[in-house]
Amino acid sequence: MISRTKFIGAVEIGTSKVTVLIGELTQGRTLHIIGVGECQSRGVIKGAVADFKAASEATHSALMAAEQSAGTRIDEVYLAQTGGHLEGFYNEAAVNVSSADNLVSSPDIDTVCRLAKAKNLPEGRMVVHHLRRPFRLDGRNVPDPEHLVGQRLEAGYWTVHGQEGKIADNIHVIRGFNVRVAELILSSLASGTMLASAEDKQNGVLVIDVGAGTTDFVLYRDGCAQLTGVLPVGGVHLTNDLSLGLRVTEGQAEKLKLRFGRGTVVTKDRSEKVWLNGDFAIGDRQFPRHAIEQITAARTTELFEVVRKKLGAAFSPEKTAAGIILTGGTSKLPGIDEAAARVFGVQARLGEAPGWVAENLRDPGFSSVLGLLQYGLSSRADLAAPRAASRATGWVKKLFATA
Numbered sequence: 001m002i003s004r005t006k007f008i009g010a011v012e013i014g015t016s017k018v019t020v021l022i023g024e025l026t027q028g029r030t031l032h033i034i035g036v037g038e039c040q041s042r043g044v045i046k047g048a049v050a051d052f053k054a055a056s057e058a059t060h061s062a063l064m065a066a067e068q069s070a071g072t073r074i075d076e077v078y079l080a081q082t083g084g085h086l087e088g089f090y091n092e093a094a095v096n097v098s099s100a101d102n103l104v105s106s107p108d109i110d111t112v113c114r115l116a117k118a119k120n121l122p123e124g125r126m127v128v129h130h131l132r133r134p135f136r137l138d139g140r141n142v143p144d145p146e147h148l149v150g151q152r153l154e155a156g157y158w159t160v161h162g163q164e165g166k167i168a169d170n171i172h173v174i175r176g177f178n179v180r181v182a183e184l185i186l187s188s189l190a191s192g193t194m195l196a197s198a199e200d201k202q203n204g205v206l207v208i209d210v211g212a213g214t215t216d217f218v219l220y221r222d223g224c225a226q227l228t229g230v231l232p233v234g235g236v237h238l239t240n241d242l243s244l245g246l247r248v249t250e251g252q253a254e255k256l257k258l259r260f261g262r263g264t265v266v267t268k269d270r271s272e273k274v275w276l277n278g279d280f281a282i283g284d285r286q287f288p289r290h291a292i293e294q295i296t297a298a299r300t301t302e303l304f305e306v307v308r309k310k311l312g313a314a315f316s317p318e319k320t321a322a323g324i325i326l327t328g329g330t331s332k333l334p335g336i337d338e339a340a341a342r343v344f345g346v347q348a349r350l351g352e353a354p355g356w357v358a359e360n361l362r363d364p365g366f367s368s369v370l371g372l373l374q375y376g377l378s379s380r381a382d383l384a385a386p387r388a389a390s391r392a393t394g395w396v397k398k399l400f401a402t403a
Contacts, residue, residue: 077180
């Protein structure tokens with residue numbers, strides 16, 4: 001049992017901003033959020049560090065702000081992972097139950113799990129998560145097969161892996177602040193941990209986190225994460241499309257997106273105009289509202305269509321009874337839930353933080369870092385079996401050793 005208070009940090013180094021939360025973990029059971037730090041991100045493109053010095057300065061500023069807010073130093077950090085370099089695959093294995101009385105033993109479980117995870121990765125790739133799907137004993141799903149009677153035991157894992165160098169870059173940014181990285185967590189899993197209930201995960205739910213530079217998603221079914229993915233596309237691309245389509249600067253396009261952008265087109269009057277600044281000063285300009293909605297809606301629909309294509313046969317409306325949960329900063333785009341529902345053919349809703357989350361942290365842009373803290377408290381409850389839980393320390397040691 002953890003016998004002292006620890007101060008754990010949750011860090012998300014995003015394309016548009018760096019967010020840090022500090023939680024006070026008491027006796028390993030109770031968590032209180034005591035510090036917040038945010039900073040405009042620099043040196044990060046589509047979720048990956050492109051300029052180490054700039055990314056480090058921005059991240060360290062956010063860490064310092066969080067520590068000042070909390071009035072304490074951070075002991076260790078849970079670090080979000082995203083980026084187009086992350087990929088996944090499914091692998092499974094089966095063993096015959098070894099005992100004469102067909103009672104499944106712990107060694108049987110260890111063997112089938114080891115075999116299901118034993119698949120070599122290409123050079124330069126490293127495992128981020130092994131996500132176990134339900135065990136199957138003689139063809140039926142079972143959450144824990146130990147001491148049950150059967151003859152054939154099967155296990156399968158969705159394995160997420162990424163470029164070792166890009167993952168190491170993120171860790172070294174934190175290491176430069178003299179803080180230990182306790183665990184790497186996919187952004188989608190962090191958001192899913194925060195927003196999807198156990199019932200949602202059992203019934204089937206797709207969580208989509210639309211950030212500025214990336215879109216992360218995770219599909220749950222039978223209580224487990226079945227598949228994850230990352231697209232190097234997010235809210236920034238809506239801004240770019242507006243900039244090109246309306247021939248304005250990216251700053252002006254961002255302003256128009258935030259004020260008038262939508263995930264679906266609702267304006268019928270094509271002659272309706274909106275002002276860029278609304279102050280009617282010299283230089284202020286008017287733009288057709290219908291065109292703004294048309295551009296942002298088209299890109300939003302395209303984004304969801306790509307996610308659905310990535311999911312392939314793994315997604316079906318019939319097996320996603322809990323629908324879609326949307327989160328991330330771009331999920332605040334009005335009508336984005338309607339666009340998702342139309343593309344996937346299931347109900348879609350905006351994610352809502354639990355009631356215990358303070359009002360200033362209920363913005364969907366905090367879902368991922370809140371999930372990181374929740375993950376730290378629940379000791380990886382939504383991920384792989386307890387037997388696999390200690391692997392992260394090994395990854396981090398390996399990356400530090402090769403630095």
